[in-house]
Amino acid sequence: MPAPLHHPPTAGPSATPGGARIHTLPLPPVPSTLLIPLAARAHGGRYFPQLDCADTQAAGLLQQLGADVSAYLADRPTVLNVLWRTRRIRALAQDFFAAHPPAWGINLGCGLSQYLQWLPGAAHWLDADLPAVMALRRRLLPTPTARQHSAAIDLQTPDWWPALQLPPEALAQPLWAMCEGVLMYLAPAQVRQVLQEFADHAPPGSRLVLDAIAHCGVGQAGWHASVGRTGAQFHWGIGCLSELTRMHPRLRLHSSYNVAECYGWLGLWLEALWRPWIGAPLYTLAVLEVT
Ligand SMILES: C[S@@+](CC[C@H](N)C(=O)[O-])C[C@H]1O[C@@H](n2cnc3c(N)ncnc32)[C@H](O)[C@@H]1O
Structure with a gap:
């Protein structure tokens, strides 16, 4: 498995209201949005088991990225939306x-x-x-x-x-x-x-x-x-x-x-x-x- 990606200092807003930080990707703002659906497919089934899409790849990808997506998972309406659309x-x-x-x-x-x-x-x-x-x-x-x-x-x-x-x-x-x-x-x-x-x-x-x-x-x-x-x-x-x-x-x-x-x-x-x-x-x- 490749090592987690190195994350350079990020320019975009990454501090959550509660103070937790999201590891953003070494990508510009729009491509970096790919983490949002990836996080939902990887772990959203915990919160909405009836909509779990059983993605066999997403959690492993997040692990390789070394990304902390807890703030994305805390946005439950978006997690639900992604699972529904998937x-x-x-x-x-x-x-x-x-x-x-x-x-x-x-x-x-x-x-x-x-x-x-x-x-x-x-x-x-x-x-x-x-x-x-x-x-x-x-x-x-x-x-x-x-x-x-x-x-x-x-x-x-x-x-x-x-x-x-x-x-x-x-x-x-x-x-x-x-x-x-x-x-x-x-x-x-x-x-x-x-x-x-x-x-x-x-x-x-x-x-x-x-x-x-x-x-x-x-x-x-x-x-x-x-x-x-x-x-x-x-x-x-x-x-x-x-x-x-x-x-x-x-x-x-x-x-x-x-x-x-x-x-x-x-x-x-x-x-x-x-x-x-x-x-x-x-x-x-x-x-x-x-x-
Ligand atoms: C919110 S993510 C969605 C990714 C994926 N479709 C999913 O649902 O997991 C937005 C995606 O659109 C891609 N994208 C944005 N602008 C693009 C462009 N001009 N050409 C190709 N892809 C683009 C981004 O790189 C990013 O992967």
């Missing part, structure tokens, strides 16, 4: 691969997640993120198998799709793509460009699952109990779900899921109260399909 995405992907056995899966902005562990039906899987994150993956994760592929990309550049270097057989049938916990950190024009690239290139029947915050959350990351510690900011949110499909004529909304459901009746009630003002759910998972 299970939703996992179930959606399992259904997709059952219907399209030779299909490829792509995880855009994968962080240190490992969805392939839950998807034996996926013929091939490609994890893509910024170069610094892909270097971290190479350092921490076991040698990839023949089904596992990777690409260093920057979704803020117009040539991210060719940078995936998908072989022709990946595009011979619908493909599965996911972009989880990523797009809210991009500018609206960049999000539009990501969706347009996907819709321009992915074969018909392909799906993209993404998560989106409501407009009212834009610029408010400092108030978020976990993201606020990283120094990252939210730049993109939606006012209604049709904004997603309006970005390209080939995109249709396959399905959507409201995070309020994981907070039970109270969450649904509060959401119903706020809805007239905020338009979209506070946090949505949307599945877009290429027609």
Whole structure:
């Protein structure tokens, strides 16, 4: 097992209100947010056993990083949110691969997640993120198998799709793509460009699952109990779900899921109260399909 990473002095806000410190990664603010879902998948099952995603890799990765994520775990609503979305995405992907056995899966902005562990039906899987994150993956994760592929990309550049270097057989049938916990950190024009690239290139029947915050959350990351510690900011949110499909004529909304459901009746009630003002759910998972 590689030695824990050395953590240089960090610039971002890392002191918790109670005084405990979070070991931040040697990464800029946005990529360093990958610790938040990693911590939830590693240890969130302690607090929400019914949503435990049984991630066999996450705890070992945290150990190798030597990261103290106790403050992220103390942010229980976010832990619950991550476990809920992981299970939703996992179930959606399992259904997709059952219907399209030779299909490829792509995880855009994968962080240190490992969805392939839950998807034996996926013929091939490609994890893509910024170069610094892909270097971290190479350092921490076991040698990839023949089904596992990777690409260093920057979704803020117009040539991210060719940078995936998908072989022709990946595009011979619908493909599965996911972009989880990523797009809210991009500018609206960049999000539009990501969706347009996907819709321009992915074969018909392909799906993209993404998560989106409501407009009212834009610029408010400092108030978020976990993201606020990283120094990252939210730049993109939606006012209604049709904004997603309006970005390209080939995109249709396959399905959507409201995070309020994981907070039970109270969450649904509060959401119903706020809805007239905020338009979209506070946090949505949307599945877009290429027609
Ligand atoms: C909150 S983390 C989510 C990681 C992973 N999807 C998960 O749920 O565990 C945000 C991720 O988005 C990636 N990301 C942010 N901007 C990106 C960009 N322009 N291109 C590619 N990846 C990006 C970050 O590097 C980071 O891994």
